[in-house]
Amino acid sequence: MPNQNKSPKGVVLDHISKIYKDPKTGKEFYAVHDVTLDIAPGSFVTLLGPSGCGKTTTLRMIAGFESPDEGEIYLGGEPINALTPNKRDTAMVFQSYALFPHYNVYDNVAYGLKLRGVPKDEIKRRVTDILALVELSGMEQRMTNQLSGGQQQRVALARALVVEPGVLLFDEPLSNLDAKLRVQMRTEIRRIQQTLGITAIYVTHDQSEAMSISDQIILMKSGVIAQMGSPTEIYYRPNSEFVADFIGECNFLHGTSLGTQQGETRVQLPVGTVSVATETAYDAGIPCEIVVRPEAIIIGDEGMLPCKVELSCFMGSYQNYHVRVGDTLVKITDNCPVNKKIFQVGDSAFISFDSACAHLL
Amino acid sequence: MSKRQSAALDRKKFFGDPVMVITIIVLSIFLALFILYPLSMLLVDSVLIKGNDLYSVADYAGNADPVYYTGDGAVASQDQDQIFALLRSPDGSLPDQYAPLYRSTGFFAAKAQLRDTRGGAKVYLKVVNSQDKTAYVALDELDKVANVPLTYLPNNRLIRDMTGVDPAALCVHIDASVWTLDTFPRIFSDYIFNNALKNTLLLGALTGIFSLLIGLLFAYVDVYVHIRSRFSKKLFDVVSMLPVVSPPFVLSLSMILLFGRGGLITRKLLGIYDSDVYGMWGIVIVQTLTFFPVVYLMLKGLLKNIDPSMEEAARDMGASRWKVFMTVTLPLMLPGLGNAFLVTFIESVADFANPMIIGGSYDTLATTIYLRITGGTYDINGASAMAVVLLFLTLFMFMIQKFVLEKKTAATLSGKASRARMLIEDKSVRYPLTVLCMTISLFVVLMYIAVPFGALFKLWGRDYSLSTRWFEQMFHEGGWKAFQDSFLLSIIASPVTALLSMIISYLVVKRKFHGKGLIEFVSMLAMAVPGTVLGVGFIRGFSGGIFRTGFLQSIYGSGLILVIVFVVRSLPVGTRSGISALRQIDKSIEESAYDMGAGSGKVFMTVTLPLIKDSFFSGLVTTFVRSITAISAVILLVTPRFLLITCRINEYAEKGEFGVACAYATILIAITYTAIVIMNVVLKYFGTSRNAKPKKERKARKGVSSNAESE
Structure with a gap:
């Protein structure tokens, strides 16, 4: 297998900023502002965020296509700010795949090796190996436009992998594929990354993709890091409304803390009180916000908070409710509704949730 | 930051x-x-402007033996290295000067020295030969001049001995440069220039309008009208390509052959003996036929981009076909039409070959500049100023076209047609338009056929028997x-x-x-x-x-x-x-x-x-x-x-030997046409079109079509 004798490299971003000029107003602004990251060798890190948050710019700075205005980037401990992309030990998989249309699959994959002056028979061996890894054996002579989207994606991946880069960069590689293939490919990418033990930095705006694939997610917003952590941390312990809302659907209930006891904080809401599991203590009287996922809320004839049903919609695997709790709209996903009571629009009901499933901001 | x-x-x-x-x-x-x-x-x-300060060389003007001076005017001893000649203005209007010279290399041969002492000025010698031809010759370049003083060798003895030359007439021309804007007022008050400018603008406008009309007609017929016969489709294609790949003056030649004084059509068929194709209308016709294909290709692309449903909506609301054209199609194309007009205008203004051959006394800026340079006057400042005027004229048009109209065109017609257009089947529209296009096409083809025959007929206008004499003369000369x-x-x-x-x-x-x-x-x-x-x-x-x-x-x-x-x-x-x-x-x-x-x-x-x-x-x-x-x-x-x-x-x-000119043109057309055919074959079989991009064929043609902008 390739990559046996080459160890993956870590990437360090040390207070990186990038300034752009707005083409209309001519005003300068930070596309990326003071981003500091330490990516461990062999880990899979995802840069996640809405469009324009600076994730792609960050990736392109690591690849060398853009130069940072402040800070230094280290690859395997070496500063690489002044290196051109072709001198950096990175390989990128592009959103549009960027396959060479005038080469066949074999030549596409062999391109990087030829540049490195690898002997012919070794090129052949390594290309064959890597094509087997991405399950494209036998397709060597195909032209790239004779391949399906998923196959093109695999060629792009193989082309990046075969040069055994210190770090593999992905720029929204799955966004041109259909939903089903996307799910399949992301498992595939994860499998290959784990097999080779390579460092990977992955840019996407799709939160489910990010969660399923990464060791660590870095959520960005307007050029700064909003939160970083493992997928579960980000999902269950969001540190801001933005993070909570970006990662899946979320309900926010505004209330006032009544104080913390034994890791549980009581929160006074306009229509009742609830308790939420917290790690830090909240003094009584502080305004706070409860974050609770739609699937964590239980709707029933009894519960903690009274509500009125405004929308009730059967979605197959779940029943979707919009209920009004006081003035706040709360979305509820009630899984497996077959044997449960279905509330109709206008019904009064109660909602409740486990204190461990909610999170306090 | x-x-x-x-x-x-x-x-x-x-x-x-x-x-x-x-x-x-x-x-x-x-x-x-x-x-x-x-x-x-x-x-x-x-x-x-280079000044004309004339000095005579004092010693020769006075026919005395040469006396050499030092830089400050004292008489120099013969063995001193640096010696000077005394220069006097013949009419006494200029102060005396001392020009440095080297005895070893000739009479005056000290350009570099003089430059140092006089801040960039240059010494010329006025030389007159036995045929009474006068020229100013830079002294350091005397030995390079071939056609003026045949008897001259660069030493002072021979200048004295030149037959028919009065030594007193040997003048030194000291070149004093002056920065001035006088040249522009001068050419703008020059009748020849004004006339040429007026002619050029009129020509550009007329050619632009006619090319636009014919180009629009062809484009409309191509995109909107159902053409039944494949022959006419093919013919339109050929006609739109022909002027593009052919040398610029072919049409002028055939125009003269067909409609000139000895023209096949005018004299032979119609019996007109005094027809005059030379002049403005001759150029307009020739330029229009040369440039309308460019307009045709440009407008065709635009028309194809118009979404048919827009016009169908207008039709649906009760507009006649003419009304639709006037209220929907034409307004949409307006920037594109302006664009096409300016492109043709620029090409017409820049055209040199056609006005040269068929213009007769109708001079345009391009030909006037050429004549200023090559003709007897050699008015370099005037020609330069005219060239500047011509340059700014075309640049101005180019800027408007590039930065105003092209953007507008892109803005109004950037979308792709949503689906195929219903072609016009109506006979009352189809027949007249198709017939009109066919007539023009056949006319163009006729023009092209005339050239090879012009080379093959023994004596155009008199003896229409075949011979190879013009080709023989061509290869002979x-x-x-x-x-x-x-x-x-x-x-x-x-x-x-x-x-x-x-x-x-x-x-x-x-x-x-x-x-x-x-x-x-x-x-x-x-x-x-x-x-x-x-x-x-x-x-x-x-x-x-x-x-x-x-x-x-x-x-x-x-x-x-x-x-x-x-x-x-x-x-x-x-x-x-x-x-x-x-x-x-x-x-x-x-x-x-x-x-x-x-x-x-x-x-x-x-x-x-x-x-x-x-x-x-x-x-x-x-x-x-x-x-x-x-x-x-x-x-x-x-x-x-x-x-x-x-x-x-x-x-x-120019000499009127159209037979030889046609022989050259025929072979030239053959060469260019072969090149185009080779290109199309190569692009078809080895192009990237198969595996990379679909829209290749059109682009290849577009590349060639731009050729029309050449002259």
Whole structure:
């Protein structure tokens, strides 16, 4: 297998900023502002965020296509700010795949090796190996436009992998594929990354993709890091409304803390009180916000908070409710509704949730 | 916020790429030297007047033995190194001067010395030979002058002995330069210039309007009307291609052959004995037939982009077909029509060959400038000022076209038609329009057929029996050499231009660096520069070397300068087609090669060039065709060392020997047509169209069609 004798490299971003000029107003602004990251060798890190948050710019700075205005980037401990992309030990998989249309699959994959002056028979061996890894054996002579989207994606991946880069960069590689293939490919990418033990930095705006694939997610917003952590941390312990809302659907209930006891904080809401599991203590009287996922809320004839049903919609695997709790709209996903009571629009009901499933901001 | 770090890093990365840096430097030098510099020399010459301070050499005027002086006027002893001659103004209006000279090399041979003492002035000797021809000769160049004083050898004894020369008439011409704007008022009060300017503008407007009408007609019929017969479709295609691939003056020749005084149609068929095709209407007809295909191709693209449902909506609301055309189609196309009009206008104004051959006494700016340079007056300041006027005229039009109309066109008609158009089947529309187009097409074809027959008939107008005498005369009078020279120079220019334009397009589309805008602007600028203007610029820029220093002087009069002119003239066309080809290529394809470890040169050679090889190849052929048919710039620069086909045709047409001119033109058409056929075959079988991009065929044709902008 390739990559046996080459160890993956870590990437360090040390207070990186990038300034752009707005083409209309001519005003300068930070596309990326003071981003500091330490990516461990062999880990899979995802840069996640809405469009324009600076994730792609960050990736392109690591690849060398853009130069940072402040800070230094280290690859395997070496500063690489002044290196051109072709001198950096990175390989990128592009959103549009960027396959060479005038080469066949074999030549596409062999391109990087030829540049490195690898002997012919070794090129052949390594290309064959890597094509087997991405399950494209036998397709060597195909032209790239004779391949399906998923196959093109695999060629792009193989082309990046075969040069055994210190770090593999992905720029929204799955966004041109259909939903089903996307799910399949992301498992595939994860499998290959784990097999080779390579460092990977992955840019996407799709939160489910990010969660399923990464060791660590870095959520960005307007050029700064909003939160970083493992997928579960980000999902269950969001540190801001933005993070909570970006990662899946979320309900926010505004209330006032009544104080913390034994890791549980009581929160006074306009229509009742609830308790939420917290790690830090909240003094009584502080305004706070409860974050609770739609699937964590239980709707029933009894519960903690009274509500009125405004929308009730059967979605197959779940029943979707919009209920009004006081003035706040709360979305509820009630899984497996077959044997449960279905509330109709206008019904009064109660909602409740486990204190461990909610999170306090 | 400090942007310093990224700028510094980008610079570091940029200079870490020597191939690219060297390429950009070489390119910039090329563009500056062969486009910007000649044009700026024109500007300089139009405001810088060389003074005419005349001095006679005191000793010779007085027929005395030479007395030499020192720099301050004292009599010098013979053995001193530095000696001077006393210069006196014949009419006493100028103060005396002492000009340094070297006895060893001749009479006055001290240009460098005099320059030092007189701050850039230059010494000339007025020489008169036995045929009473007068010339001012720069003293250090006396031995280079071939045609003036045949008896002259550069020493003072022989000047004295020249027969028929009064030594008193030997005047030293001290060249004092003056910066002035007087030249412009002078030419603007010059009847010849004013007339030429008026003629040029009128011609441009008329040609523009007529080309627009005919081009629009063809485009409308092509896109909207159902044409049943495949023959007429094919015919339209051929007719739209013919003027584009043919030399610029072919139509003028056939116009004279068919409608001139001895014309086949006018004299033979209609019995008109005094028909006069020379003059404005002759040029208008010829230019219209030459340029309408360009309009046709431009408008065809626009019409195809109009969404048929818009017009169907208008029809549905009760508008007649005419009403739809006037209220929907035409307003949508208005910027496009303006654009097409200006393109034709520029081409008409810049056209040299047709006014030259068929203009008669109807002089345009281009021909007037040519005559100023080559005619007896040699009014270089006047010609330069006229060239500047012509240049600004075309530049102004070009700017409007480029920055106003092209944007508007793109804004109104950028969408793609949602579905196929219902073609007009209505006979009352179809028949008249089709018949009109057929008539024009057949007329154009007739014009082209006339040329080979003009070469084959024994004596046009009198004896219509076939003979090969004109071909024989052609080959007898240097025809073979003309074909060799033209072919060789064009074939050298082709790959250079094609490669250069691909590199420029790559840099413009794909790379970021300072001065990129300038490179793009300059390479496009050449499109708006009429050939005549460029020719005059090259004369002024290179005849005395760069900045008259003698540096690179040897390229003037050589084949190299002709090749360079060919390259400069074709560069914009190739660059434009390269840019549009590259814009369709995803930026990340090159980035991925770059990321994989390839340097700029490697990326260009392994990825970019293969992807745009169609464009490269069509640039190759287009350059060849444009070069071998070029005349306006090269006619000013060609020397007897080289015979060019186009210049020969012009020469014979001027002399009225149309048979030989037609013989040349026939073979020239055969050459260009063969080149086009080869290109189409190659593009069809080896093009990237099969595996990369679908819209290739149209582009290849577009590349060639731009050829019409040449002269």
